[in-house]
Amino acid sequence: MKTYSFYPGCFVEGSEVEYAKSCEKVFHELGIEIKELEDWNCCGALELTTNKALVIALSARNASIAERMGYECIVPCNICYNNLKKAEHEIKNKTKVGEIAAKALKKAGINYEAKIPIRHLLDVLINDVGIEEIKAHVKKPLSGLKVAPYYGCLVVRPSKICAFENPVNPTSMDNILETLGAEVINFEHKVKCCGGSTLMGDRDTSFELSARILGEAVRKGADCIAVVCPMCHTMLDGQQAMIENHTRMKFGIPVLYLTQLMGIAMGLSSSDVALDKNIIPAENILNKISKEGGV
Amino acid sequence: MGELDPGFKYEVMREPGGEQLKMCFSCTGCTVSCPVSEIEPMYNPRRYIHQTLVGMRDEVLGDEYLWRCVQCHSCYEYCPQDVKVTELISVLRSLSEREAKRGRVRIKNPLYMFEDAFAESVRRHGRVHESMVIAKHIWKTRGLKGLMEFMPLGKAMFFKGKISLFAKSISKRDQVQKIFDVVRGGGH
Known part of the structure; x- marks a missing residue:
């Protein structure tokens, strides 16, 4: 059994419980052990933009915990992943900001050598677990379910730092969803921004950006959108009703975490993947999965 | 229009994330790829870079639209000169914030x-x-x-x-x- 350390981040641990639970269950099914980082802190998210060194140092503290535990670190959030990757990059390359952060870590009594790989959940699923292994676990294929794969920004950009995917047209989630038996739509907004980071500053812009993503998915007849980031999920699922009010458009489309869809296809129950926790009711998608494809 | 400050570009380049400023050759890739510019043309990363290079300190640091950036890193990705535009915008924000704390700029964006x-x-x-x-x-x-x-x-x-x-x-x-x-x- 392969073991990884796991950094949930404040968002996943706090409100996006369906992601935390479905991750845990899916990894268990896949025979992978995940150990939560001990005493982890907030990575700084996208809210400490005016002090880059602070974000690097806070993120590096988490990476240092993974390093001490000795397991590669899985990060399920695009923002946390981006921050931890940047910390690894800046400190390893001893850049100016990396040196300031390193000094702060040293003074706080933290030893970090940027040696442990930081991995996005999607990276581990596609490159370590692999398509064949996922296929072997599919018990109830998602036949007939049309899914829009939405990756978001920070899992693929900047590609020099977050280097496991194609920054323009990533395909890992498409491939996983196809393996699960779903019909994957050609989604032009797959790496466009949901505007989440400016929700508290300039709501109009963030709603407009999310509305474009929701709009394309609905227009192309998707039954649901698949995501791998709690910020994207909060915008597209949690805020969807407010976006509808604001833009006078109607979407009503469920937004599921990739791990929720994987769990369903692997035969887990809807409570195992916490389908009841989604804000836009998600249970209906189970009726859209055609039975003849099932085992 | 305020007076030009030829030292402004160096002030920006001293900050973490602002180092690459002078690499810009004004190709506009940042603005073209920016989803916010598409909605609100007043937010224009290439213009901020240009204004910074010529020393329009007051105009840049007093610009309300700086706070519209969503940090999607499209500009960062598409920049052929590796200016790290997203980080540059954050540097401008932090300088603007410092001015605000001195009471010289008013930032309305919450x-x-x-x-x-x-x-x-x-x-x-x-x-x-x-x-x-x-x-x-x-x-x-x-x-x-x-x-x-x-x-x-x-x-x-x-x-x-x-x-x-x-x-x-x-x-x-x-x-x-x-x-x-x-x-x-x-x-x-």
Whole structure:
């Protein structure tokens, strides 16, 4: 059994419980052990933009915990992943900001050598677990379910730092969803921004950006959108009703975490993947999965 | 228009994230790839770079639209000169924030206040107490109307167990606070 350390981040641990639970269950099914980082802190998210060194140092503290535990670190959030990757990059390359952060870590009594790989959940699923292994676990294929794969920004950009995917047209989630038996739509907004980071500053812009993503998915007849980031999920699922009010458009489309869809296809129950926790009711998608494809 | 400050570009380049400024050859890739520019043309990363290079310090640091950036890193990705535009915009924001604290610039975009409250929550607990920081921010910026608008979602989240009423503090808060102190003190 392969073991990884796991950094949930404040968002996943706090409100996006369906992601935390479905991750845990899916990894268990896949025979992978995940150990939560001990005493982890907030990575700084996208809210400490005016002090880059602070974000690097806070993120590096988490990476240092993974390093001490000795397991590669899985990060399920695009923002946390981006921050931890940047910390690894800046400190390893001893850049100016990396040196300031390193000094702060040293003074706080933290030893970090940027040696442990930081991995996005999607990276581990596609490159370590692999398509064949996922296929072997599919018990109830998602036949007939049309899914829009939405990756978001920070899992693929900047590609020099977050280097496991194609920054323009990533395909890992498409491939996983196809393996699960779903019909994957050609989604032009797959790496466009949901505007989440400016929700508290300039709501109009963030709603407009999310509305474009929701709009394309609905227009192309998707039954649901698949995501791998709690910020994207909060915008597209949690805020969807407010976006509808604001833009006078109607979407009503469920937004599921990739791990929720994987769990369903692997035969887990809807409570195992916490389908009841989604804000836009998600249970209906189970009726859209055609039975003849099932085992 | 204020006087040109030829030292402005060096001021920006001294900040972490601003080092690559002079690499820009004005190809406009940043603005063309920017989803915010598409909606609001007043937000224009290439123009900020150009204005910074020629020393239009007051115009840039007083520009309300700086706070519109969503940090999607499209500009960063598409820049052929590796200017790291997203980080450059953050540097301009931080300089603007410093001016605001001296009372020389007024920032209307509430994101700036949210970032302060967020940072304080992380410094105090080691993690952000999301629901409290967000609720307080909505109350402060949009008052009762804002909170009422948020109520349906807030209620749904509460009954689904998605809102924690109490902050979860980590045990080694002292390490996090030390990091804040050292970095904010300029590494000393």
